[in-house]
Ligand SMILES: NC(=O)C1=CN([C@@H]2O[C@H](COP(=O)(O)OP(=O)(O)OC[C@H]3O[C@@H](n4cnc5c(N)ncnc54)[C@H](O)[C@@H]3O)[C@@H](O)[C@H]2O)C=CC1
C-alpha cells in the first residue's frame with residue numbers, strides 16, 4: 416500500500432519510523448522545506464516527491480502532518496486530486512467539517528497521536544468521516560496500531576484526547592522535571608537525579624499495572640501514620656496540586672477547541 420506524507424517535521428518523523436518497519440507500505444513524502452524531505456530519504460529510504468499534489472496522486476492514504484495554521488493551505492492545493500483517496504490529518508483542533516469546507520465531502524480521518532509513538536508506546540485517538548468504509552477503517556487502524564494503542568472515538572472527544580494524551584508527554588515531562596529539581600536540591604547530581612527519577616516513575620507504573628493497584632492503594636501502602644509521606648502529601652494538598660494539574664489539562668482542551 417502507498418502511504419503519502421505531506422510535512423516531514425517532528426511527528427511525521429515518528430510516524431515514518433514506525434511505518435517503514437512494515438514492508439507492506441511504500442512511503443512517499445513532500446515538505447516545502449526540501450532539506451527536511453531529503454533527511455527522510457536519507458534516514459528511511461522513502462521517496463521524495465515535488466509537491467503536495469504529487470503525493471496525493473501517487474498514494475492511497477495521505478497523512479497531512481503540518482501545523483494547524485498550514486493545513487487549509489495544503490487542503491486547497493490538493494482539493495482537485497483527492498477524489499476517493501483517504502486523507503488523514505493529525506492537526507490539533509481542526510475538525511472534519513472544517514476540512515470538508517475546503518475539499519468537500521471526502522474520505523477524511525483525524526488522528527491525534529502523541530510523541531510516544533516513536534517508541535511504539537503512543538496513544539492515538541482516531542475518528543472517521545461518514546464516507547469511510549469499514550474495510551478502509553480497518554486498514555487505517557492497522558497502519559497506526561504499529562505506533563501504540565489506537566482508540567476510535569466520536570469526533571467530539573478529539574479535543575480531550577489532544578489535551579490528555581497529545582499534550583500529555585509534555586505535562587508528564589513537567590512533573591518529572593520538578594521531581595528531578597527536588598533531587599538536585601537535596602544534593603544528588605543531575606545525572607543521578609535523572610536516572611533515579613525515571614526509575615521511580617517507571618517502577619510505580621509497572622507496580623500498579625502488574626499488581627493491579629489503584630492510586631489509593633499505592634498511597635495507603637506508602638504512607639505511614641506520622642511518617643514522611645503524609646508530610647509531603649499534605650503540602651501538595653495545601654498547594655492544590657491536583658486542581659492545578661486538572662485545570663492545566665482543561666486549558667489545553669479549551670485551546671484545542673478554539674485553535675483556528
Ligand atoms: N508535536 C506533537 O507532540 C504533536 C503534534 N501534533 C500535530 O502534528 C502536526 C505537526 O506537528 P509537528 O510535527 O510538531 O510540526 P513541525 O513544524 O515539526 O512539522 C511540520 C512540517 O510541515 C511542513 N510544511 C508546512 N507547510 C507545508 C506544505 N504546504 N507542504 C508540505 N510541508 C509543509 C513544515 O516545513 C514542517 O517541516 C501539527 O498539526 C500538530 O498539531 C499532533 C500530536 C502531537
Ligand SMILES: O=C(O)[C@@H]1CCC=N1
Pocket residue numbers: 507577581582
Ligand atoms: O501543542 C500542540 O498544539 C500539539 C498538539 C498536541 C501536542 N502538541
